[in-house]
Amino acid sequence: MLDVSDDVRAEIGDEEADLLLAGDNAPGSYDCTSCRTPGNSERERTSTVLFVGEETAVLAFAHATCIPSQVVTVSEEQLQGAVASITGDSPGRPADADAPQPVPGGQAVLGITSGLVLIGGELHPALVVEPTAPIARPGTTGPGDDFLPLLIEQGFIPVTNTADLPSPLAGWSVLLAAGQLHAVLQPGTDGSGQVAWWQAHQALSVTDGWRAAVNRTQRVLIYAAPVGSIGQQPREDLLRDALDKAAAAGKLVAASMPLAGT
Incomplete structure (x- = not known):
């Protein structure tokens, strides 16, 4: 009943691998x-x-219905955190903390907040992304904030009503992985697979309720807004x-995406 991927x-x-199988x-x-x-x-x-x-x-195991067999490349620090999480020795880190990650074209980091969003009577796992400063389009130095236009070009959709999935x-x-949030992945520019759009410098813990919801839906809702639109709630x-306020002001985009590899 064990799956071992080629990677x-x-x-x-x-x-x-043969011994495992x-x-x-x-x-x-x-x-x-x-x-x-x-x-x-x-x-x-x-x-x-x-x-x-x-x-x-470190070799770990997961329900095949949660994630497929895969190789997860992490920093040595993250690996030790994953080991601690697997063995239950780590209390984890709040997922609403900022996780620094340079953003092309702007001197900013992306703040990530996890939460459950009620849509159609069902709780959905969500991540809310908000930069700490305006994001300039790569190659420009203007004072404008192109965070939302850049995401819309990537396929995110403007949100007018948060009641819509x-x-x-x-x-x-x-x-x-290991019950913690490691990264949001996007398609690579050369067609060679996925690359990290956002990556935690240290894996972020999520609540049991959030994990239960994502295990049920197998999808995560990603909401993004310009700096100053959401804040740490x-x-x-x-x-x-x-x-709701960001959507009403035309400052919210969103998309849903599966767990990596599914």
């Missing part, structure tokens, strides 16, 4: 590295997920109010 096989070698080194019972709920490789399809750092690599955005995905009802 994972290439990293761990044929001998180790034969059940010799299979985990049996495990905690899914994505949703953090129990799994059993003898009774349900299970993905092998290899975390690769600069010096070390955002449209799927092809080629983009959200990387959730301490409660989800206040976050929804801020999203």
Whole structure:
């Protein structure tokens, strides 16, 4: 019942991969590295997920319905955090903290806030992205903020009503591993796969409710607004109010995207 992708096989070698598939080194019972709920490789399809750092690599396991077998490249610091998360030794980090990531064309970082958004009577896992400063179009030095136009060119849709479910955005995905948020991925410019649009310098924790929702929907809603439109809201009802106000002001775009690799 174990899935070993070609990428994972290439990293761990044929001998180790064959031992896993034969059940010799299979985990049996495990905690899914994505949703953090129990799994059993003898009774349900299970993905092998290899975390690769600069010096070390760690093999973890996940429900095949959560994420496919894949190699996740992380920094050595992130790998140690993933190990701590897998073994339950880390309290994690609030997901509403800013995670610095340079943005092309602007001296800014993207702040990421996670929350649940109620649409059509169902709770959906969402990430709200807001830069810390105006974003200039690459190659320009003007004072304007092109954050939303740049995203619309990528396929994000302006939001006029937050009660509507955002449209799927092809080629983009959200990387959730070891129960934590690692990156938002976008299509590479040369067609060679995905690259990080936003990447956490340290994996961000999300709530049990958020993980449960994404495990149910297998999709994440991404909302984005210019600097100063949303702010750090301490409660989800206040976050929804801020999203409503940004939408009414024409300062909100959104898209839905699957978990990485699905």
